[in-house]
Amino acid sequence: MTRNVKSISPEDTVRRAAELMKELDVGAVPVVDGAKLVGMLTDRDITIRSTAAGQDPSKTRAGDVMSTDVRTCFATQTVEEVLAEMGDVQIRRVVVVDQASHSLVGIVSLGDMATKHSASTDQALGEISQPSDSKA
Structure with a gap:
C-alpha cells in the first residue's frame, strides 16, 4: 500500500485537484473532510x-x-480479500482506512498487488478488465 497519501478537501477546486494529480502523477485523489x-x-x-x-x-x-x-478496506485484511473486492466491482485501487476511526491510511492499487503478489493478481486483473455493462 502507498502511505502518506495526499488528499484534497471537498472545497478545493477541480483545478487544484488536477494540479495535484499532475504533480503526483496519479489518476485519483481521496477527498477528506477533516x-x-x-x-x-x-x-x-x-x-x-x-x-x-x-x-x-x-x-x-x-x-x-x-x-x-x-x-x-482495512490494513488488516488479506491480499486475497482485497483483490476479490477489486475484481467484483472492477476497480484498480482501494482506499485503506483505519478500522476504528475510518480515517485515511493509504491506497492500495492493482499495481501494488502485482509487484508483491503476482499469482494472486492474475484472476483479479481478468475480472477488473472485463467490459462493463454500464456507460459512464
Missing part, C-alpha cells in the same frame, strides 16, 4: 462530470464532481 474520507476524485470524474459539462475548473468544487461510493 480526517474523514468523503469521496474520491478521479481524472475520469473531472473529464465526465466537469469538463464535458462545461464547468469552469477554477470555480467547480471537488465535492461537486467526486465519486462518493468509495470502496475501502
Whole structure:
C-alpha cells in the first residue's frame, strides 16, 4: 500500500485537484473532510462530470464532481480479500482506512498487488478488465 497519501478537501477546486494529480502523477485523489474520507476524485470524474459539462475548473468544487461510493478496506485484511473486492466491482485501487476511526491510511492499487503478489493478481486483473455493462 502507498502511505502518506495526499488528499484534497471537498472545497478545493477541480483545478487544484488536477494540479495535484499532475504533480503526483496519479489518476485519483481521496477527498477528506477533516480526517474523514468523503469521496474520491478521479481524472475520469473531472473529464465526465466537469469538463464535458462545461464547468469552469477554477470555480467547480471537488465535492461537486467526486465519486462518493468509495470502496475501502482495512490494513488488516488479506491480499486475497482485497483483490476479490477489486475484481467484483472492477476497480484498480482501494482506499485503506483505519478500522476504528475510518480515517485515511493509504491506497492500495492493482499495481501494488502485482509487484508483491503476482499469482494472486492474475484472476483479479481478468475480472477488473472485463467490459462493463454500464456507460459512464
